[in-house]
Amino acid sequence: EDQVTQSPEALRLQEGESSSLNCSYTVSGLRGLFWYRQDPGKGPEFLFTLYSAGEEKEKERLKATLTKKESFLHITAPKPEDSATYLCAVQAASGGYNKLIFGAGTRLAVHP
Amino acid sequence: DGGITQSPKYLFRKEGQNVTLSCEQNLNHDAMYWYRQDPGQGLRLIYYSQIVNDFQKGDIAEGYSVSREKKESFPLTVTSAQKNPTAFYLCASRTSGAYNEQFFGPGTRLTVL
Numbered sequence: 437e438d439q440v441t442q443s444p445e446a447l448r449l450q451e452g453e454s455s456s457l458n459c460s461y462t463v464s465g466l467r468g469l470f471w472y473r474q475d476p477g478k479g480p481e482f483l484f485t486l487y488s489a490g491e492e493k494e495k496e497r498l499k500a501t502l503t504k505k506e507s508f509l510h511i512t513a514p515k516p517e518d519s520a521t522y523l524c525a526v527q528a529a530s531g532g533y534n535k536l537i538f539g540a541g542t543r544l545a546v547h548p
Numbered sequence: 549d550g551g552i553t554q555s556p557k558y559l560f561r562k563e564g565q566n567v568t569l570s571c572e573q574n575l576n577h578d579a580m581y582w583y584r585q586d587p588g589q590g591l592r593l594i595y596y597s598q599i600v601n602d603f604q605k606g607d608i609a610e611g612y613s614v615s616r617e618k619k620e621s622f623p624l625t626v627t628s629a630q631k632n633p634t635a636f637y638l639c640a641s642r643t644s645g646a647y648n649e650q651f652f653g654p655g656t657r658l659t660v661l
Contacts, residue, residue, distance in 0.1 A: 440590065470649050479552075479638050479652035480591075523591070534579060534598065535606075536650060538590030 438463040438528045442539035449546050452513045457522055457542045460506040465529025469507050470536065471500050472523040480523055483509075514546045550575045552653035554639050559658045561626070561633065569624045569656045571639030580622035581640040581650060584608060591638065597622055626658060634660045 443458045461469070468487050472480035484493040486502040493500045497518065499510040509522055521543045525536040552573045561567045573580065579598050583591040593606030597616040611630025616622055622641075626633045636657050640650040 468649075472652075477655070477657070479554075479655045482649050482651060485649050525591075534581070534596050534604070535593060536591075538592075540588055540590050 438526070438530060438537050440524060440526050440537050440539040442522075442524050442542050444542060445540070446543040447545070449511075449514055449544070451515055451546055451548050454510070454512045454514070456511070457509040457544070458506060459509070459524030459539055461524075461526045461537075462505075463526055463528035463530070463537070467527040467529055469502055470525045470527070471507070471509055472525065474521045474523055474541070476521075483522075511544070514544075516546050516548055519544055519546045552639060552641055552651060554637075554653040554656050556656060557654070559656055561658060561660050563660060564628045566625055566627050567658065569626070569637055569639075569658070571622045571624065571653060572620055573622075573639075573641045573653075574620060575641060575643075575651065576619075577641035577651075578619070578644045579642050580616070581642075582606075582612070582614065582622070582624045583638040583640065585636040585638060585655075594624065594637075633658055 440461045471483040474480040484500040489504045491502050497512050501508050521541040523541045524539045555570045581596045582594040585591050592608050594612050595614040597603035603614050603616050613625045636655050638655045639653040642648045642650045
């Protein structure tokens, strides 16, 4: 069964304290892996798409990487405005082009 | 500005009532989706539509219905058959093509009284 697991469930950081969020997946044929940011009470905001192992994408303080089993979202010198829930989703070959399998998310809190 | 709008932002339903959630997009996207989000769980797919007048059940379609009469619109009806409808509902859309990401609307929070 295709599955996506995110860890940790929650993460508390001090401003400037770099860390990484993990998204591990077991799918039959990865077509793409997506990272989203979600603020409380709002819809997810698209961040990155990764397609193949070894690929990396960067945006401001965020960097996403992908291996054959997992993806990491690295946050460098975070600021309080980076506080949000970060969602990982996978598009698997078995699900066709329309199905994304979402993890439960990591709630990030960055304190001044 | 291009984007996805959902209305209302908050919706309250009495038991036994059907309610309809609106989703409109002006991104000229072909495919549209409805998800349900519950605390501590990943988003779950309710229905999706790849083209006008066609739609497919997702993983949790029971108690829900949809229509796709226009490319821009994909309303979701939560029927009285849905046993636990209280949740955050998200609409998304994407362009045609195999690997394109989905873009989400702001969501509707439905509460059953």
